[in-house]
Amino acid sequence: MSDLISSPVGRSGGALVQQQIETLRRELHDHNYRYYVLSQPSISDYEFDMKLKELQQLEAAHPEFFDPSSPTQRVGSDLAKEFERVAHRYPMLSLGNTYSESEVADFFNRAAKLIDEPFEIVCELKFDGVSISLSYEDGVLVRAVTRGDGVNGDDVTANVKTIRAIPLRLQGDDYPASFEIRGEILLPWESFDRMNKEREEQEEALFANPRNAASGTLKLQNPAEVAKRQLDTYLYYLLGENLPCDGHYENLQKAKSWGFKVSDAMRKCNSMDDVFDFIHYWDKERSKLPVATDGIVLKINSLRQQQELGFTAKSPRWAVAYKYQAEQVSTVLKSVEFQVGRTGTVTPVANLEPVLLAGTTVKRATLNNAAFIENLDLHLGDSVFVEKGGEIIPKIVGVDLEQRAKAGERIQFIAHCPDCGTELQRNEGEAAWYCPNENGCPPQIKGKIEHFISRKAMNIDGIGSETVDLLYQQGLIQNIADLYLLKVPQIVGLERMGQKSAQNMIEGIAASKQVPFERVLFALGIRFVGEKVAKTLAQAFGSIEVLAQAKEDELAAVRDVGERIAQSVVDYFADERNRTLIERLKEYGLQLVASEAKLAAKSSLLEGKVVVVSGVFTHHSRDEYKALIEQNGGKETGSVSAKTSFILAGANMGPAKLEKAKALGVAIVNEEEFLAMIGQEPTSATPVNPQGTLF
Structure with missing residues (x-):
């Protein structure tokens, strides 16, 4: 590292530091371009990280050289912002879809009649x-703007800047002064599988496909979280006044030289045979790609000819999307098992007779719930039709009734737990059945322990699901508290399990006693209390004792909680076995009280106040303001009413809320005024009011 990082510099030294930066x-x-676009890294990950660390230190020491397009800005801030609505300079229209080769031929022939001169078609992956x-x-x-x-x-x-395949600053010097480039934000299969595995471990609903996961990720309010999910991109269309070429294909080749990630799977075609060759080739080969595709896009290459053809009300006449049919196969239903x-x-x-589907062998498929089974009228031995929902999750979509004569008994959803025999229950308004014997059902007991030791909960090293099963089978643990009684000789x-492994496990368990209260609360595995809600409850109530005594209406009034979670929390602490478990954890030294710093921040300055938060803020995120309201004794709500004490308003406040506030005489409070109420100093930035003038 350079000594210039921390030493004071004069004018010449400043120029030297700037040059180094x-x-x-x-x-x-x-290096980002070589790694994420070309897939041809020229240095090791370690060397890259060291260069990045050096740059971060230089920039921190010399903020006068800040650049929003610096590679250090890829990680994203954790300050949430509301998304601003932006008008597209050029409308983003959808493509017309076709599902048959005859419709592709119609598109080709229609273009030939309208253009009345030779033309090329560019085929691309969709x-x-x-x-x-x-x-x-x-x-x-x-x-960066969504459709x-x-x-x-x-x-x-802010979120898109975290995607390393998207250049923050272009290469070369022959690009237009101003232009747009459009494409798709994608979640690669590898990242998608990792995310779903994590969600499965937390028993959260799985993403059906990478597109849904990418969409949800792009709309997260925390760019730092977006950065962790490793989105990717492919760009496929250039727009502007001074583009380098008349050819769409040629423009994208130029875009490649500027640093954009453009698919190599593009081909210029002069005949229908060329087009169909491309379609047939990628129907099989696309399963080998690292990202999801669902068809082929055909575009007239010449921009001049595109303008000639023009647009319909919804889509361009010079392009069309051919979508592959979801692959569907028939196989035999061998059995149905029920997992807890x-x-x-x-x-x-x-459980299915193994069958090849979309490039992988499928042996199992989800059946969702009891209603799904009943609607399909499934029988053992049925010939069933299976496809991959969104190209990823196998699902049964129908039954071949002509084969029903060979089928066996009708599949019935079970009435009792397959592991402990307890009668199943279903809550009103929910599709799922569940076993209520949470303290006596083996998969629930082991599942709770696995959740307790997981990374986002207690993060206990040296224990995995196999070890949990082993310790349970040996009678060494029956619940999470038993972990703290384990000794190396056992x-x-x-x-x-050798001496070293046993020692690591015990040390990991001991270290978990320092995990903060909000993570301990999450680790308890209370139904519907996820990581975020656990933090909210820990902040609102301060200790496990206060939380245990809270009434349902008190809990439901807390941000992000609501009636369902409140009832679940009340039910948890109403069970004497759970209260005994908490007493044991307290005895073993776990953190069941919020830290003094967090407790010291609580006040009653907003006691009895009902506050609506609206707009985009400068000093804190919306979620932070909501937390500050509750931390100071107030109640945050989403709608304006006669009970509203005041509206905490940032830029671009919702016009409907503003109008209703005026009608009801509700006060409008800006950021500085609010922070003064609770005794906090604002940052140096200047916020703006909903009309765009300075407060």
Whole structure:
């Protein structure tokens, strides 16, 4: 590392530091391009990280050289912002879809009649992601906007800047001064599988496909969280006044040289035979790609000819999308098993005669719930039709009734838990059946322990699901509190357990006693209390004792809680076995009280106040303001009424809320006024009011 990082500099020294910073930025931009676009890294990950660390330290020591397009800005801020609605300079229209080769031929023949001169068609893969439009000024990314309704979209620039395949600053010098490039934001299969595995471990609903996951990720209010999910992109259309070429294909080749990730799976075609060759080839080969695709896009290559053909009200006449049919196969239903999760939810799973589907061998398929089974009228031995929902999750979509004569008994959803025999229950308004015997059902017991030790909960090293099962089978643990009674001699000698492994486990358990209260609360595995809600409850009530005594209406009044979660919390603490468990954890030294710093921040300054938060803020995020309201004794609500004490208003406050506030005489409070109420100092930034003038 350079000594210039921390030493004071004069004018010449400042120029030297600036040059060093700019050199590092150029190098890191180039390495990002080689790694994420070309897939041809020229240095190791370690060397890249060291260069990035050096740049971060230089920039921190010399903020006068800040650049929003620096490679260090890829990680994203954790300050949430509301998305601004932005009008598209060029409307983002949807493509017309075709599902048959005859319709593709119709498109080709129609274009031939209208153009009345030779033309080329560019065939491209249709990536299954989220449409995005990127605007560049003088080679720098200035805005990223979603499709929205085609006329207006959401400004997601902060989130898009975390995607390393998207250049923040372009290479070369022959790009237009101002232009847009459009494409798809994608979640690669590898990242998608990792996310779903994590969600499965937490018994959260799985994403059906990478497109849904990418869409949800792009709309997260926390760019730092977006950065962790490793989105990718492919760009496929250039727009502007001074584009380098008349050819769409040629423009994209130029875009590649500027640093954009453009698919190599593009082909210029002069005949229908060429087009169909491309379609047939990728129908099989696309299963090998690292990202999801669902068809082929055909575009007239010449921009002049595109303008000639023009648009319909909804889509361009010069392009069309051919969508592949979801592959469907027939196989035999061998059996149905019922699995019990850590919260007791019972999930039916079909065991199938192995069959090849969309490039993988499928042996199992989800059956969702009891109503799904009943609607299909499933029988053992049925010939069933299976396809992959969104190209990923196998599902049964129908039964071949002509084969029913060979089928066996009708599948019935079970009435009792397959593991402990307890009669199943179903809450009103829910589709799932669950086993209520949470303290005596083996998969629930082991599931709760696995959840307790997981990374986002107690993060206990040296224990995995197999170890939990082993310790349970040996009678060493029956609940989470039993972990804190384990000793090295008890463990040494068990399968795959030597002295070192046993010692690591015990040390990991001891270290978990320092985990803060909000994570302990999440680790308890209370039904419907996820990581976020646990933090909210820990902040609102301060200790496990106060929380245990809270009434349902008190809980439901807390932000992000509501009636269902409130009832679940009350039910948890009403069970004497759970109260005994908490007493044991308290005895073993776990953190069941919020830290003194967090408790010291609580006050009654807003006691009895009902506050609505609306708009975009400068000093804190919306969620932070909501937390501050509750931390100071107030209640945050989403709608304006006669009971509203005041509205905490940022920029672009909702006009409906503003109008209703005026009608009811509700006070409007800006950020500085609110922070003064609770005794906090604002940052130096200046906020704006809903009308756009300074407060």
